[in-house]
Amino acid sequence: MKIFISSTCYDLIDIRAEINLLLKESGLTSIMSDQLNSDFNIKTNTNSIETCLINLRNSDLVVIILSKRYGPKLGNSGFEDISATHLEYKEAIKENKPVLFYMRDRLEADYNLYRKTKDATKLNWVGAKDLGLFDIIKEHSKLTNANINNWYYSFSNSIDLKERLSIDLEKDITNIKLDTLIKSGKTPYLLTQFELTSYSAPKLLIKLIVNNIGIQPALDPVVAITKANTYQEILDNSYYDDILNYSITTLDFIKPNEQSSFQQEISITEDNNVFFIEVFYKTLSGEVLSDITRLNIRKSQIQANKLDIKLSYEAKRYISNESFQKIANK
Template identity: 35%
Template structure:
């Protein structure tokens, strides 16, 4: 997941760098114009402002950090009389980007005083030439679209922002990490096979599941769909197998016998995998059993990491 950080730069350069390193250590990629190692892209055919806007468009999330500076307006470059940060905010809204909007607590306090008494307001923290910042805050906080995320998150220092980001981006991070693990084969997947034979007038359907990964998994549910019951975690170590069997009366030639099996298990880091399999078997004209097991659905769910306690 790619994140764009928007703020004035020179007064917040240390804070921006700290947030950048925190996010990349968490697993995100970040677009930050002043750090060469970031994912910020350069476009030789675009101006500096258009380059920033294009990087924002290519990002999944936008973080705004508002302090005491609004920034210079850029109307002399053919844009509205707004700062670059304000332009980036409008572009994020135009492109329906998820936004996290952080404001220094002192700035937010003065905004609320200004809003309640604009004519009698005397600034203490914000310089008069930076009053455009109140317009940006108002644009975000007073959105008339109730479906918008117009939360304002005050902060005192970078520690506050990092703590908030860990909470606000937890689910997007987990989803991103899950997608990566699936793509790179890090999620343990059971290998299913079926072994069937005839015993007298019965057919024995034996379905076997092997943990082919390098990780132990924690089985939560295992059984035929109509008889499924949850149970305490059961460990299945790498290369270990678990099987389930059914006995059917010998079918007529060409008749198909079938059943559904549910296997649900968790990984150590809290990813739950629920798979549904269908078994099929039929007797052919040569009195031989033709059989197979097919995966019908496989679903992934992000849950809390597995907790294990041991008795003495």
């Protein structure tokens, strides 16, 4: 994932270097004009501003960081008479790029004060030549399109900023970690099968068999069974926060090419019932992952008191240790 960092450079040189390191250590690709080890693509046949815009257009996400300086205006260089950061923000919106927007807390305080007083002499952080910063904030704060994110976050120092950026990029970072693990072959693969034991409406007793087809053992496996229409519904509604939404079974560790099984009673309340069987486990290297299987149980329309049961592998997911402990300790 390519992330373009837009900010003034000279006053934020340390923050930009720290952000560049954070992104690289997280497996993300930083696009920064002032960092020699970033993936910024220099175009020798175009000027520096147009080169930045080309790199921005080729990025997947744009991060805007505002602090004290607005930057020189570009009107005399053939561009709109605004700063480079302002121009890059406008280009990101024009290109429908996702934008993460951060500002120094002192800038936010001055912005709120200026909105009330319109008196630049009362400002403590922003100088008169840098009032253009307020124009960027004002443009971003307006909700002009339901698909545009107009949220912003304030920070007091680089630690605050990196922590917030890590939170906002958590999904992308965990996906990269998961992809790296899968490619390394250091993860089990747990596939679930079933055997129907008995059915007396509305109760179904089923034997679930968890097979490890990977080349690594699954340590401390825990199975959660949750009723939902889609797996995304489980995530969006934080089903695992309420223990009443799922049932838990703890298994012994599963070696490669071995299996573990258990009996599970399920209530069939509708003609078409969808459950998700999620097996959480630890790897030898300490990561926590899960393999998710979709269980579809449909009442037969041909034969009374008969069921059509299908299992299908859904996904592998990266899990935080905190989430695993909460589920495992139910």
